[in-house]
Amino acid sequence: MRPQNSLRAPRIRAAAGVLAIGTLSAVAAPVLAAGESKAAVSGLKVADASLSYNQPVEVSGTAARDQAGRSAALEFGSTRSGWRVVDTTTIASDGRYRLSARLTRSGAVRVAVGDVSALRTGPAATATGVERTTERPVSVKARLRLVARELDVLPGRTGRAAGYVLPGRAGRVVRLERLDDRGWRTIDVDRTDPRGRYDLRAQRGKVGSRYVRVTFVGDRTNARTVQRIGTLRSFRESFASRYDIYGGALGCGGTLGYDSMVVAHKSLPCGTKLTVHYRGRTANAVVRDRGPYVGGREFDLAGAVARKLGFDGIGTIYVTA
Numbered sequence: 434m435r436p437q438n439s440l441r442a443p444r445i446r447a448a449a450g451v452l453a454i455g456t457l458s459a460v461a462a463p464v465l466a467a468g469e470s471k472a473a474v475s476g477l478k479v480a481d482a483s484l485s486y487n488q489p490v491e492v493s494g495t496a497a498r499d500q501a502g503r504s505a506a507l508e509f510g511s512t513r514s515g516w517r518v519v520d521t522t523t524i525a526s527d528g529r530y531r532l533s534a535r536l537t538r539s540g541a542v543r544v545a546v547g548d549v550s551a552l553r554t555g556p557a558a559t560a561t562g563v564e565r566t567t568e569r570p571v572s573v574k575a576r577l578r579l580v581a582r583e584l585d586v587l588p589g590r591t592g593r594a595a596g597y598v599l600p601g602r603a604g605r606v607v608r609l610e611r612l613d614d615r616g617w618r619t620i621d622v623d624r625t626d627p628r629g630r631y632d633l634r635a636q637r638g639k640v641g642s643r644y645v646r647v648t649f650v651g652d653r654t655n656a657r658t659v660q661r662i663g664t665l666r667s668f669r670e671s672f673a674s675r676y677d678i679y680g681g682a683l684g685c686g687g688t689l690g691y692d693s694m695v696v697a698h699k700s701l702p703c704g705t706k707l708t709v710h711y712r713g714r715t716a717n718a719v720v721r722d723r724g725p726y727v728g729g730r731e732f733d734l735a736g737a738v739a740r741k742l743g744f745d746g747i748g749t750i751y752v753t754a
Contacts, residue, residue, distance in 0.1 A: 476494050476495055477492060477493075477494040477543070477544055477566040477567070477569060478492065478493050478494060479491070479492050479542065479569050479571065480492070480493075482569065482570065482571050482572060483571075483572045483574075483656070484536060484571065484572065484573045484574065485573075485574050485576075486537055486573060486574055486575060486576035486599060486655075486658075487535050487536070487537055487576070488535065488536070488573070489533045489534060489535050489536075490509075490533060490534060490535075490536050490542060490571055491531070491532075491533045492507060492531070492532050492533070492542055492544065492569075493529065493530065493531045493532075494529070494530060494544055494566065495528045495529050495530075496524050496528045496529075496530065496546050497528060498526075498527065498528045500524050500528060500546060501524050501525060501526045501527070501528060502523060502524065502526075503523070503524050503546060503547070504521055504522070504523060504524070504546070504547075504548075505521065505522050505523070505524055505530045505532065505544055505545065505546045506518045506520070506521045506532075506544065506545045506546075507519050507520040507521070507532035507533070507534055507542060507543075507544055508542065508543050508544070508545055508565070509534060509536065509540055509541070509542050509571075510540055510541065511540050511541050511568075514540070516543075518545075519534035519536075520532045520533060520534045524546070530544070532544065536571065536573045537573065537599070537600055538573055538600060538654050538655055539570075539571060539572050539573045539653070539654065539655055539656055540570075540571060540573075541568040541569060541570050541571060542568070542569050542571055543565050543566050543567065543568045543569065544565065544566045545563045545564070545565045546563070546564055546565075547562045547563040547564055548562035548563055572656040573655055573656060574655055574656045574657070574658040575598050575599060575600070575605075575649050575651075575654070575655035575656070575658045576598070576599040576658070577596060577597075577598060577599075577607075577647055577649060577658055577660040578596045578597045578598075578599060579594065579595075579596040579647065579660065579662055580595055580596045580597065581593060581594070581595040581596070582594050582595075582662055582663065584635075584645065584662070584663050584664060584665045584666060585666050585668065585710060585715065586635060586636075586637040586638075586665065586666065586667045586668065587637075587668050587710065587751055588637065588668070588669065588670055588751075589637075590637065591634045591635060591636055591637065592634065592635030592636075592637075592645075592665050593632070593633065593634055593635070594609055594633045594635075594645070594647055594662055595630070595631065595632040595633065596630070596631060596647070597625075597628065597629045597630050597631070598625050598629045598631060598649050598658075599629060600629065600654065600655070601625070601627070601628045601629025601630075602625065602627065602629060602654070603624070603625055603626055603627040603629075604624050604625065605624065605625040605629065605631075605649060605652060605654075606622065606623075606624055606649070606650045606652075607622070607623050607624070607625065607631040607633065607647060607648070607649050607650070608621070608622050608623075608633075608647070608648045608650065609621040609622075609633035609634075609635060609645060609646075609647060610645065610646050610647075610648055611635070611643045611644070611645050611665060612643055612644040612645070612646075613643060617646070620635050620636070620645075621633045621634050621635060631647075633647065635665055637667050638667050639667060640667050640668065640669045640752075640753050640754065641666070641667060641753055641754060642664050642665070642666045642667075642708065642753055642754075643664065643665050643666075644661065644663075644664055644665075645661075645662055645663065645664070645665040646659055646660060646661045646662060647659075647660045647662055648660075666708055666753045667753060668708075668710055668751035668752060668753045669751065669752060669753070670749060670750075670751055671731045671732055671749070671750050671751065671752050672729055672730050672731055672732075672747075672748070672749055672750075673696075673730060673731060673732040673733065673734055673744070673747070673748065673749075673750045674725055674727070674730045674732075674733055674734070674746065674747045675733070675734050675735075675736065675739040675744060675745075675746045675747070676697070676724075676725075676733045676734070676735065676736070677735070677736040679691055679736070683695065683721045683722045684697070684703075684721070684722045684723030684724070685703035685704070685720070685721045685722060685723075686703075686721075687721065689722070689735060690737075691736065691737065692737050693721070693735050693737055694716065694717065694718045694719065694735070694737050694738055694741075695718055695719055695720070695721035695722060695735045695737075695738070696709070696718045696719070696720055696721070696722070696732050696733060696734055696735065696738060697720070697721075697722035697723055697724040697725060697732065697733035697735075698720050698722075698723070698724075698731065698732055698733075699723060699724065699725075699726075699731075701720045701754070702720065703720055703721060704719060704720065704721075705719065705720040705754055706718075706719055706754065707719070707720065707752050707753065707754050708752070708753050709732075709734070709738060709742060709750055709751070709752050710750065710751040710752070710753075711742040711743065711744050711748075711750045711751070712742070712743060714741065714742045714743055715742075716738050716741040716742050718734070718735075718738045722735075730747075732750065732752070734750075
């Protein structure tokens, strides 16, 4: 059974006018000198409890005025993993304090007031002469670092996204996701190696372009993190030729200019946007003309498109709409 004195302690402390807004958790009761009052900290505020990787957490609060000039320490950690001091300051004459520290993992923060030097030389839980605020949870996202990306998927090839999740550790789940008509859909999953490295692959799907992203699903160390990495484009093979009849009328209206990034096609709607790939180069173009009408060719590339691709005149290209 709890001693009766422990049940009366909160009433005594409140009656003395020491506890204001917040709740204190004293690890050990300090020995007070004659005329000295017990330190009290109230109203701990965390400016932003959802942080990016290595973003500073900003905390502020108020101590009793008779604690002006004493030390306050920001502690980060948890009961499970332990606590460490990440910043210290001196309490101002009006009792206010501000503390901050850059964080790379999720946890909790609290503020200690009193003999803060004891915290730096020994475990926080055993420090005497210290009073603490209640804990406030802080969520910190992981950092996704992309080091390799191949998003143009030609027939017989796969797309790829590789990189690291920081902090680096094994077994963290990472997904490659593609945006389709129903929302984001997972197309590959990987777990990080001991250095935090992941390697995701995308099989060639329906011809077209889709936004893709890498998502770290989150764990006890860090919160969920999302990074858009570009557009995944699946190409198909086509046979094309080049034409340079500048000033000539276009089947969709207008005339062909020297810098016109247009192509001709027999049936694709006017205004259809295409990405054309040829020998490692890509160009964006728009269907603005009709044709070609010669031997098995599907597209005519205007001179500007052909020059950007290094396309000689007749050959195999890869297209996606």
